Amino acid sequence: MGKKHIIETNQEELIKEQEKIDKKVAKEGPGGYPAKAVVAGTQTGKIYISSTYNNTILTLTNSKGQVLAWKSAGSVGFKGTKKSTSFAAAKVAETMANICKKLGVIDRIEILVRGIGAGRESSVRALITQGLNVVSIKDVTPIPHNGCRPKKVRRV
Numbered sequence: 369m370g371k372k373h374i375i376e377t378n379q380e381e382l383i384k385e386q387e388k389i390d391k392k393v394a395k396e397g398p399g400g401y402p403a404k405a406v407v408a409g410t411q412t413g414k415i416y417i418s419s420t421y422n423n424t425i426l427t428l429t430n431s432k433g434q435v436l437a438w439k440s441a442g443s444v445g446f447k448g449t450k451k452s453t454s455f456a457a458a459k460v461a462e463t464m465a466n467i468c469k470k471l472g473v474i475d476r477i478e479i480l481v482r483g484i485g486a487g488r489e490s491s492v493r494a495l496i497t498q499g500l501n502v503v504s505i506k507d508v509t510p511i512p513h514n515g516c517r518p519k520k521v522r523r524v
Contacts, residue, residue, distance in 0.1 A: 412503070413474040415464065415495065419485030424457040426464045426491065430474075437467045441487070457487025458494040465498035479505045 413436070416427040425440040439460050441451035450456055468474050477500050481488055496502055 424487035454490035461491040461494035
């Protein structure tokens with residue numbers, strides 16, 4: 369097989385590595401999330417649910433609109449057509465609720481739903497059942513008002 373190499377580290381090297389980790393945590397904030405998440409006065413947050421035929425994406429922002437965290441069905445671990453199911457959307461919403469609890473600064477949440485997909489209702493239900501204080505639920509799906517002018521009729 370071969371010889372096994374044993375790597376020995378000095379006490380100084382361990383201290384340097386710990387300092388690097390401490391700097392990174394101070395820059396990012398608790399739990400690896402951005403430091404802008406933990407700002408006094410960010411008691412309300414918004415969760416944007418973008419539900420398409422292929423995927424469900426949840427984005428958590430603070431009251432100013434700065435993105436704190438996001439999750440999608442693909443990032444949770446679903447692949448292919450399973451990403452578009454309502455079960456996947458519920459799992460994404462559960463992980464987003466856990467992130468909200470880890471951040472700990474968000475008391476009230478507004479939910480904005482966009483798109484037409486299987487994950488619309490199930491993700492909202494999952495967020496509510498996780499114990500988040502949902503203030504409002506809005507549907508912000510873009511609706512065309514007569515749209516563009518149609519093409520000319522084809523003459524043969």
